Amino acid sequence: MLPxxxxxxxxxxxxxxxxxxxxxxxxxxxxxFYEMFKSDAIEISRLxxxxxxxxxxxxxxxxxxxxxxNYIARLLExxxxxxxxxxVEMPKGKGLAKREVVEVVxxxxxxxxxxxxxxxxNYLAALVGNGKNTSLAYVDLSTGEFRATVLAENSExxxxxxxxxxxNPREVIIQEVLLESxxxxxxxxLDVVLDCQPDWVFDLRQSRExxxxxxxxxxxxxxxxxxxxxxxxxxxxxxxxxxxxxKGVLPHIRSIEIFDESSALxxxxxxxxxxxxxxxxxxxxxxxxLLETLDHTKTSLGARKLRRxxxxxxxxxxxxxxxxxxxxxxxxxxTTLAKLxxxxxxxxxxxxxxxxxxxxxxHAKDLIAVRDxxxxxxxxxxIVEDSLLDDGRGDLEALFSLLFTLAEMFDKSLMxxxxxxxxxxxxxxxxxxxxxxxMRRKNDSGEKILKDYxxxxxxxxGINSIKLKYNRIIGYFFEVRKGQADRxxxxxxxxxxLAQCERFTTEKLGELEAEINSIKExxxxxxxxxxxxxxxxxxxxxxxxxxxxxxxxxxxxxxxxSHAATEYGYVRxxxxxxxxxxxxRGRHPIVECHIPHGSFxxxxxxxxxxxxxxxxxxxxxxxxxSTILRQVALITLMAHAGSFVPADSALIGLVDRIYCxxxxxxxxxxxxxxxxxxxxxxxxxxxxxxxxxxxxxxEIGRGTGTADGLAIAKAVCEYLLTQxxxxxxxxxxxxxxxxxxxxxxxxxxxAVHEKDGLLIFPKTLVPGPAEASYGIxxxxxxxxxxxxVRRAQELLLSQxxxxxxxxxxxxxxxSLFDNREMxxxxxxxxxxxxxxxxxxxxxxxxxxxxxxxxx
Numbered sequence: 001m002l003p004x005x006x007x008x009x010x011x012x013x014x015x016x017x018x019x020x021x022x023x024x025x026x027x028x029x030x031x032x033f034y035e036m037f038k039s040d041a042i043e044i045s046r047l048x049x050x051x052x053x054x055x056x057x058x059x060x061x062x063x064x065x066x067x068x069x070n071y072i073a074r075l076l077e078x079x080x081x082x083x084x085x086x087x088v089e090m091p092k093g094k095g096l097a098k099r100e101v102v103e104v105v106x107x108x109x110x111x112x113x114x115x116x117x118x119x120x121x122n123y124l125a126a127l128v129g130n131g132k133n134t135s136l137a138y139v140d141l142s143t144g145e146f147r148a149t150v151l152a153e154n155s156e157x158x159x160x161x162x163x164x165x166x167x168n169p170r171e172v173i174i175q176e177v178l179l180e181s182x183x184x185x186x187x188x189x190l191d192v193v194l195d196c197q198p199d200w201v202f203d204l205r206q207s208r209e210x211x212x213x214x215x216x217x218x219x220x221x222x223x224x225x226x227x228x229x230x231x232x233x234x235x236x237x238x239x240x241x242x243x244x245x246x247k248g249v250l251p252h253i254r255s256i257e258i259f260d261e262s263s264a265l266x267x268x269x270x271x272x273x274x275x276x277x278x279x280x281x282x283x284x285x286x287x288x289x290l291l292e293t294l295d296h297t298k299t300s301l302g303a304r305k306l307r308r309x310x311x312x313x314x315x316x317x318x319x320x321x322x323x324x325x326x327x328x329x330x331x332x333x334x335t336t337l338a339k340l341x342x343x344x345x346x347x348x349x350x351x352x353x354x355x356x357x358x359x360x361x362x363h364a365k366d367l368i369a370v371r372d373x374x375x376x377x378x379x380x381x382x383i384v385e386d387s388l389l390d391d392g393r394g395d396l397e398a399l400f401s402l403l404f405t406l407a408e409m410f411d412k413s414l415m416x417x418x419x420x421x422x423x424x425x426x427x428x429x430x431x432x433x434x435x436x437x438x439m440r441r442k443n444d445s446g447e448k449i450l451k452d453y454x455x456x457x458x459x460x461x462g463i464n465s466i467k468l469k470y471n472r473i474i475g476y477f478f479e480v481r482k483g484q485a486d487r488x489x490x491x492x493x494x495x496x497x498l499a500q501c502e503r504f505t506t507e508k509l510g511e512l513e514a515e516i517n518s519i520k521e522x523x524x525x526x527x528x529x530x531x532x533x534x535x536x537x538x539x540x541x542x543x544x545x546x547x548x549x550x551x552x553x554x555x556x557x558x559x560x561x562s563h564a565a566t567e568y569g570y571v572r573x574x575x576x577x578x579x580x581x582x583x584x585r586g587r588h589p590i591v592e593c594h595i596p597h598g599s600f601x602x603x604x605x606x607x608x609x610x611x612x613x614x615x616x617x618x619x620x621x622x623x624x625x626s627t628i629l630r631q632v633a634l635i636t637l638m639a640h641a642g643s644f645v646p647a648d649s650a651l652i653g654l655v656d657r658i659y660c661x662x663x664x665x666x667x668x669x670x671x672x673x674x675x676x677x678x679x680x681x682x683x684x685x686x687x688x689x690x691x692x693x694x695x696x697x698x699e700i701g702r703g704t705g706t707a708d709g710l711a712i713a714k715a716v717c718e719y720l721l722t723q724x725x726x727x728x729x730x731x732x733x734x735x736x737x738x739x740x741x742x743x744x745x746x747x748x749x750x751a752v753h754e755k756d757g758l759l760i761f762p763k764t765l766v767p768g769p770a771e772a773s774y775g776i777x778x779x780x781x782x783x784x785x786x787x788x789v790r791r792a793q794e795l796l797l798s799q800x801x802x803x804x805x806x807x808x809x810x811x812x813x814x815s816l817f818d819n820r821e822m823x824x825x826x827x828x829x830x831x832x833x834x835x836x837x838x839x840x841x842x843x844x845x846x847x848x849x850x851x852x853x854x855x
Contacts, residue, residue: 108171137234207236252358264312266657298344302556313640323642364418570644579609619750662698675703738769
């Protein structure tokens with residue numbers, strides 16, 4: 001039994017709604033305010049710095065209805081879910097208004113543009129297992145993008161980390177049993193809202209039925225989905241979740257893309273982080289990143305497409321070459337490029353505006369924004385050849401013709417500066433509807449009647465200062481100065497007394513006001529009806545609007561790449577289905593933008609999985625090893641994304657993955673030390689890299705003792721040289737590794753010049769190993785006290801003297817991957833039943849050669 005002060009009809013109504021939305025902040029509409037009660041009020045008043053009051057002894061705080069969007073945005077930033085409970089029916093007498101939750105807003109289900117970062121997608125993800133496979137799906141409700149995959153068995157954790165790093169979802173629906181697994185427990189450490197659901201919620205048949213209903217099709221084969229496809233579970237979980245939160249259909253989600261590892265060039269979590277593709281290592285911001293360098297887009301939908309493109313570069317040659325050709329066409333026509341950029345700057349977020357139309361959330365200003373954006377798109381069509389706009393989906397002429405008709409409807413029907421509210425009128429342009437025009441004429445004549453009546457009263461009373469005025473509180477009234485108030489006729493009834501004046505009404509004024517208000521109310525209701533019919537017509541063309549959004553985002557990315565090439569002097573890379581990477585005078589795209597123009601020192605490099613596949617780079621710290629490693633990886637990534645690259649020339653063979661193990665960071669949240677992070681990332685590379693991969697490794701083994709570190713570094717080198725043979729750039733401070741002899745290894749080093757006892761680092765990559773480590777010199781340059789530098793030199797000389805008398809150096813001789821052990825391992829894995837006699841003899845001959853048993 002509730003305490004007496006809570007056992008009222010209103011609080012019982014509140015408690016019923018709150019019981020259904022326990023995990024959400026309940027915004028309970030009461031008149032012009034959304035109120036929060038009890039524990040919600042206590043928590044949110046502190047979180048948002050609101051005044052905490054009481055109602056009948058119950059904690060309460062509130063926010064005005066007109067400011068609710070600002071407060072919802074702040075709650076979402078804190079990871080809260082918000083249930084919006086509206087007054088859906090007013091009582092006829094003194095009873096209680098009927099209230100229902102009409103929408104639940106969560107971090108992953110936002111469609112209000114004011115709550116979103118317009119240059120970043122806002123993803124909701126779902127992770128579901130069926131005992132054998134784990135599936136992942138994600139959707140951006142604000143754009144309609146919907147994708148799903150099955151995580152490859154035995155690689156689930158690494159693949160999930162990769163997709164989380166790429167998509168950065170705001171919210172993840174996850175099966176409870178999965179969160180209990182060690183594979184997925186890391187999700188609890190992320191800055192993401194987790195929605196744990198019990199196993200019984202995820203049903204394959206129900207999920208399939210929900211997808212069929214969504215796409216209005218008899219089967220899912222058109223989307224590449226079989227009836228027993230595990231990804232159905234995750235995709236269905238997302239749609240069911242959206243049904244629960246948004247209480248309506250989702251017509252802008254028209255299709256789903258099934259993807260796998262081969263759908264994009266592979267970039268794992270550590271590579272995305274270490275290459276600083278979208279976030280820098282300093283503060284996690286976008287400054288000093290590849291995204292910042294290349295983001296010359298002019299539209300928000302183009303910016304989102306660019307972000308996706310550099311996180312999911314093209315894997316196949318045809319797509320890459322097509323985009324290079326498009327970039328080159330604009331690059332060679334700077335006049336067209338300039339006009340295109342100007343037109344794009346006037347195009348708003350068609351993608352998210354289309355979603356709002358589809359979900360019946362768009363107001364009149366949204367439709368005007370669509371009209372203006374369509375006008376910009378028509379201008380682009382006039383100056384850009386169709387080959388640059390072709391999305392492979394058929395007749396562009398028909399698409400633009402239909403959209404022209406839609407823009408024309410908006411232009412003829414909607415006011416230029418319409419209200420964003422449906423309850424205020426000021427929506428429909430004169431001339432669109434004859435009935436509305438007639439109602440407005442009656443309203444205008446009513447206004448004239450009021451003015452004439454006011455003139456009559458002024459003449460009859462002889463009070464020249466009398467004025468007819470209006471406000472929303474008391475309606476129409478006559479205002480008279482204090483000094484003349486005693487002269488008003490008896491028919492005047494006092495409404496309000498102010499310091500300087502008195503306000504009156506009359507019976508006739510009340511009657512005229514009632515007639516005018518009745519007309520105004522009918523006008524507002526009819527305008528609302530007309531607007532909803534216009535929006536419903538627009539809703540029929542959401543698929544065409546979304547198609548146009550895709551075309552505009554693509555051309556925006558193309559022009560951004562063309563503009564970057566113009567600004568920074570990039571060249572078109574030559575792409576080949578080959579194992580070579582040859583870069584002449586390459587530059588680091590990020591670094592060169594943040595130092596004086598022309599001061600970056602370019603370098604050349606050539607590696608080939610079928611030839612010299614392993615470049616061992618030595619040299620002192622501060623000489624530029626890490627910069628070269630990263631620039632090769634970034635140039636390769638840029639080429640695959642369809643961009644030109646910072647170099648004099650570049651020959652880039654297709655790669656399937658880029659791995660980047662650089663830097664020294666720990667992960668305290670996961671309980672992982674710097675060295676453990678390094679070993680985890682190294683192990684992932686050794687397990688996953690193929691001959692078609694590009695591997696970047698910097699200072700492997702430095703997180704542990706010298707002997708252990710050297711042994712590990714040497715073993716990793718041997719493995720990459722003899723097992724998977726990817727293209728590898730391996731920077732190290734262990735000069736002992738330069739003694740490794742292998743036909744696929746080349747020694748390179750950073751040039752060092754010494755002059756008058758000072759080191760000069762020209763940042764140039766040269767053939768051969770480094771002559772010394774120069775560690776003490778670098779320490780001196782960094783400002784170590786002179787006494788420390790002298791003592792370090794003494795200790796170094798002493799150590800070198802002792803080392804020269806030793807007969808062996810065990811650490812250097814350690815090899816974790818002896819040839820004999822590796823061949824025994826291969827022999828264990830060999831499937832003899834699947835080999836022909838000739839293949840068997842060839843394998844034996846190769847092993848003999850590897851063991852030096854034959855010359």
